[in-house]
Amino acid sequence: MTYSIVAILRDISLKNVTLSSNLNYGKAIYERGAIELVKMNDSEIEILVGGLAGKSIEGGGSKRRVRFWLEKDQLSWRCTGNPKDHEIFCKHCVAATLFLKDESKKKI
Numbered sequence: 872m873t874y875s876i877v878a879i880l881r882d883i884s885l886k887n888v889t890l891s892s893n894l895n896y897g898k899a900i901y902e903r904g905a906i907e908l909v910k911m912n913d914s915e916i917e918i919l920v921g922g923l924a925g926k927s928i929e930g931g932g933s934k935r936r937v938r939f940w941l942e943k944d945q946l947s948w949r950c951t952g953n954p955k956d957h958e959i960f961c962k963h964c965v966a967a968t969l970f971l972k973d974e975s976k977k978k979i
């Protein structure tokens with residue numbers, strides 16, 4: 872059974888995959904609208920996140936490219952701000968996920 876990547880991200884519990892600080896920072900980025908969808912299909916999503924002025928808690932920070940994809944039906948992610956082989960679910964991943972959750976609600 873194929874389960875689309877948007878559905879996986881829509882149902883993900885952010886509290887279970889990230890730290891509360893990343894959750895807060897990511898929320899701030901999303902609320903300030905610093906999200907740019909680059910590519911989206913059933914198996915891959917690419918989003919540019921961030922690039923705002925201010926402190927981290929205000930959503931400030933560099934612009935990063937976040938990619939979500941499926942690998943053997945498992946969610947994988949990569950943010951250009953993360954060190955190689957250290958794939959934390961960072962604030963950019965959080966902001967991108969919040970955006971996708973809201974977008975998928977609009978379509979229902």
Ligand SMILES: [Zn+2]
Nearest residue numbers: 950952961963
């Ligand atoms: Zn990041």
